[in-house]
Amino acid sequence: MKKSAKPKAPKNLDKHLFEAGLQCHKRLWLDYHEPIPEPVSASRQEMSRVGDEMRELARTAFPMGVAIEGDDAATAAEKTAELLAKNTPVLFDATFVHNGLEAQCDILVVHHNQETNEKQVDLFEIKSGTKVKHRYVNDLALQAIVLEQCGLKLKSADLLHINPKYSHVEGEPFPPMQLLRSADVTAKVEKQVPNVIRRLKHLRLAIENDSVLELPMGTFCKNPFPCPHSARCQKDAPQLPLHQLPELTRAQEIEMHKEGIEELTSVDGSREGLTFRQRRTLACMQQQERIVEPFVAEELLACERPLHFVAIASLTEPLPRFHLQRPWQLTPYAWAVKTVHEDGRVETTSWASVDRSDPRTQFVKTLARHIEIGGTMLCWRSEAIREMRTMLDSVPDGKTSVRALLGFEHVDMMQLLEAGVFDPKLLSYSDFRAVVAALLDDHSGDKLDALDANHRYEALQKARTPRVRAATRDKISAEIQEALSWQAHRLADLFEAFAPAGTEPVTAKGVAEEASAGASASDEQPAGASDDAANEASDTVIAKPARPKRAGKPRRPLPDAE
Numbered sequence: 065m066k067k068s069a070k071p072k073a074p075k076n077l078d079k080h081l082f083e084a085g086l087q088c089h090k091r092l093w094l095d096y097h098e099p100i101p102e103p104v105s106a107s108r109q110e111m112s113r114v115g116d117e118m119r120e121l122a123r124t125a126f127p128m129g130v131a132i133e134g135d136d137a138a139t140a141a142e143k144t145a146e147l148l149a150k151n152t153p154v155l156f157d158a159t160f161v162h163n164g165l166e167a168q169c170d171i172l173v174v175h176h177n178q179e180t181n182e183k184q185v186d187l188f189e190i191k192s193g194t195k196v197k198h199r200y201v202n203d204l205a206l207q208a209i210v211l212e213q214c215g216l217k218l219k220s221a222d223l224l225h226i227n228p229k230y231s232h233v234e235g236e237p238f239p240p241m242q243l244l245r246s247a248d249v250t251a252k253v254e255k256q257v258p259n260v261i262r263r264l265k266h267l268r269l270a271i272e273n274d275s276v277l278e279l280p281m282g283t284f285c286k287n288p289f290p291c292p293h294s295a296r297c298q299k300d301a302p303q304l305p306l307h308q309l310p311e312l313t314r315a316q317e318i319e320m321h322k323e324g325i326e327e328l329t330s331v332d333g334s335r336e337g338l339t340f341r342q343r344r345t346l347a348c349m350q351q352q353e354r355i356v357e358p359f360v361a362e363e364l365l366a367c368e369r370p371l372h373f374v375a376i377a378s379l380t381e382p383l384p385r386f387h388l389q390r391p392w393q394l395t396p397y398a399w400a401v402k403t404v405h406e407d408g409r410v411e412t413t414s415w416a417s418v419d420r421s422d423p424r425t426q427f428v429k430t431l432a433r434h435i436e437i438g439g440t441m442l443c444w445r446s447e448a449i450r451e452m453r454t455m456l457d458s459v460p461d462g463k464t465s466v467r468a469l470l471g472f473e474h475v476d477m478m479q480l481l482e483a484g485v486f487d488p489k490l491l492s493y494s495d496f497r498a499v500v501a502a503l504l505d506d507h508s509g510d511k512l513d514a515l516d517a518n519h520r521y522e523a524l525q526k527a528r529t530p531r532v533r534a535a536t537r538d539k540i541s542a543e544i545q546e547a548l549s550w551q552a553h554r555l556a557d558l559f560e561a562f563a564p565a566g567t568e569p570v571t572a573k574g575v576a577e578e579a580s581a582g583a584s585a586s587d588e589q590p591a592g593a594s595d596d597a598a599n600e601a602s603d604t605v606i607a608k609p610a611r612p613k614r615a616g617k618p619r620r621p622l623p624d625a626e
């Protein structure tokens with residue numbers, strides 16, 4: 065007789081499933097019953113390597129520690145129990161399993177009271193971030209709950225995170241006491257324990273409840289991390305799901321879901337509480353027409369010539385590599401600029417450094433030298449320029465150039481277009497290629513892999529391999545510069561599309577006249593139009609969007625005198 069298959073043992077609710085459940089009950093159900101491997105990008109691999117390095121560093125501060133290894137949680141839990149029975153004072157990766165819950169502790173310091181035979185513990189959790197986050201506290205609260213169930217009382221809970229003020233000495237090993245900072249979160253963890261106990265009850269119910277598979281997608285699908293099940297969920301989602309509405313808050317989302325609103329097309333544009341951008345988006349979707357606010361052309365036409373369309377590639381790595389660099393500090397390594405001079409001459413230049421050397425000084429010097437003729441920088445997201453401020457301390461021989469770049473007037477075209485251009489084919493400005501395809505009907509970027517930050521990261525890793533051939537490195541450099549030059553050219557095309565040559569700047573007077581003309585036009589309502597509709601139109605004129613502010617001062621950059 066054929067033996068019947070042994071029933072699978074139920075899984076424990078561990079940190080991964082707990083976090084999945086906090087993101088979405090459907091994700092928890094899928095991760096529990098139908099898990100799929102998460103895609104491992106080069107940057108994720110690097111984060112995991114950094115995590116391992118930090119764990120090793122933190123362990124050096126606990127020389128008495130004993131590491132626990134086991135092929136599975138049950139074996140590791142058995143070894144942990146054995147070592148605890150022998151009163152081992154410090155354990156690394158101590159594992160506990162109780163009543164369907166599982167916890168692994170990065171570092172556990174055990175205090176054994178000989179008289180009462182009670183054990184109290186100090187918990188240390190290692191994180192590569194630079195500050196305490198709510199989900200880290202939740203994680204420690206889960207550990208404290210399982211430890212308590214296993215007879216260990218929490219004495220203290222600390223987060224060992226990266227010290228953002230640490231300044232690196234190139235070539236030297238990381239000093240753990242300076243790189244890591246300890247934050248006592250005992251009170252926060254104790255406060256969070258009852259909430260986590262309540263949540264665990266709900267999560268256990270969700271695992272058994274197949275109806276959670278009906279839950280709609282939402283803003284949470286990408287927060288705190290992109291969910292690996294999104295391709296599956298998207299198949300059942302409406303074409304224009306509600307969560308694509310810009311500036312959608314969690315409160316709005318919950319309220320609309322309660323009302324059965326799952327699609328953008330079902331949202332009433334006159335609904336109370338919508339932002340200007342949300343109303344404009346809904347209006348352009350309903351009319352299937354692009355809406356462009358007058359201030360977009362006004363802002364672009366007011367730019368002082370020459371115009372420098374700037375594309376920058378940069379990295380932020382958790383652990384610093386270069387002299388005086390701080391953790392998570394920006395490392396720009398390539399740029400491309402298309403310059404349109406006052407007399408119409410066009411110049412395109414690019415620069416990249418892809419080897420292991422420190423690119424920062426050369427980056428700021430070459431870029432500052434290129435634009436020292438004055439004018440305006442136009443870029444896509446200006447964080448890279450704003451964050452150069454942090455280089456004033458860490459790149460002493462490029463200080464003058466950093467100051468010149470920071471003082472240069474610049475326009476963040478993403479911020480400007482996002483605030484003033486509404487197109488039915490474009491609900492998000494996060495992907496530059498998609499923006500270009502929708503607004504310029506230009507799909508030439510599809511062939512350029514180096515426009516993708518993950519691809520660039522992988523290419524850089526390859527270029528920095530010690531024995532890589534010079535030809536391979538040059539090819540990677542050329543590929544990155546080509547992608548950035550494409551971006552600089554498309555920025556210029558977007559400028560031309562929304563502030564075409566020969567157009568006069570829109571004056572404040574012109575905008576006011578246009579608004580009053582719009583108001584008179586709305587007086588001539590078609591028969592049957594309600595007063596509400598008229599009020600809505602006038603509300604829209606009054607509720608003007610926040611116009612993105614120009615950054616930097618309109619002045620000539622300082623000469624590069626380093």
Ligand code: SF4
Pocket residue numbers: 087088089090091094279280281282284285291292293294295297
């Ligand atoms: S994609 Fe969104 S709805 Fe689907 S499982 Fe993931 S988080 Fe839940």
